Amino acid sequence: MSQERSAVLVVDDDPSVLRSLERLFRVEGYEAETFSHPRQLLQRVPTPGPQCVVMDLRMPELNGLELQEELRRTGWRHPIVFISGHGDVPAAVKAMKGGAVDFLPKPFSAADLLAAVERALAQDRQALAVQEEREALRARFATLAPRELQVCQLVAEGLLNKQIADKLGKAEQTVRLQRSRVMEKLAVDSVAELVRLMEKLKGAPQG
Known part of the structure; x- marks a missing residue:
């Protein structure tokens, strides 16, 4: 996993809050970015590494809940911690x-606050x-040729070499060779491992 320094992005329309939270997070060893208007966060260029947002609930033009919804619509996936001066x-x-x-x-x-940010x-x-x-995982499967991927899927379904050969209209020796290449390219030693990889691949969102 990448080792980028963790970042905390603070959104609040109160300059004094921004300054104090920026100091707090920097002292604790985090990268800290501050935004005095919610739309500034929406315009920020995405960066790699772990990060979270600390945002005020009540802000002009776009409140915290509206910003949360807007971020979700744009595909934002980083966690959010809300702060509020109102018991809402x-x-x-x-x-x-x-x-x-x-x-x-x-x-x-x-x-x-630091405990919430660390969570x-x-x-x-x-x-x-x-x-x-x-x-x-996707990169490993991308190394398979189309025919190898076919064989891979059928092996994962539990078919034997002869059954795969009959299904694909191939010689059993050809299937055996392609199966061997599949296992080598995916770096697995057993059908059980192959099945686990296929299940993980199915569970991964596309894109």
Whole structure:
């Protein structure tokens, strides 16, 4: 997995909050980026590595919940921690249902905020690890020729070489050779391992 430094992106229309949170996160060893307007985050160029957003609930033009929804529409996958100076229970419930990691009412302690941020970053690191594993898996399967992929799928279904040969109209020796190449290219030693890889590939979102 990539070892980029974890980043915390802070969105708040209060300059004093932005300054204090930026200092807090930098002292703790995180990269910190601040945004005084929600649309600035929407315009940010995506960067690699684990990251999360700490955002205020009430902001002009686009509030936190609206920004959360807009981020989701644009394909944003990084976790969000909400902070709010208003005890708005319905908003907190909506934020959490929308996938927020936490909802902290102001005033909150630095320890509580840092704990929430670390939970969010841990979630993002795990998601990145899964994504990288899936990309590596797709790359391995991409090395298979079309006929090898056919044989691979039939082997995973439990068919024997002779059955595969009959189904594809090939010589059994040809199937045996292609099966051997499949196992070598995918770096597996057994049909059980091959089946597990195929299941992981099926479970991976496309694109």
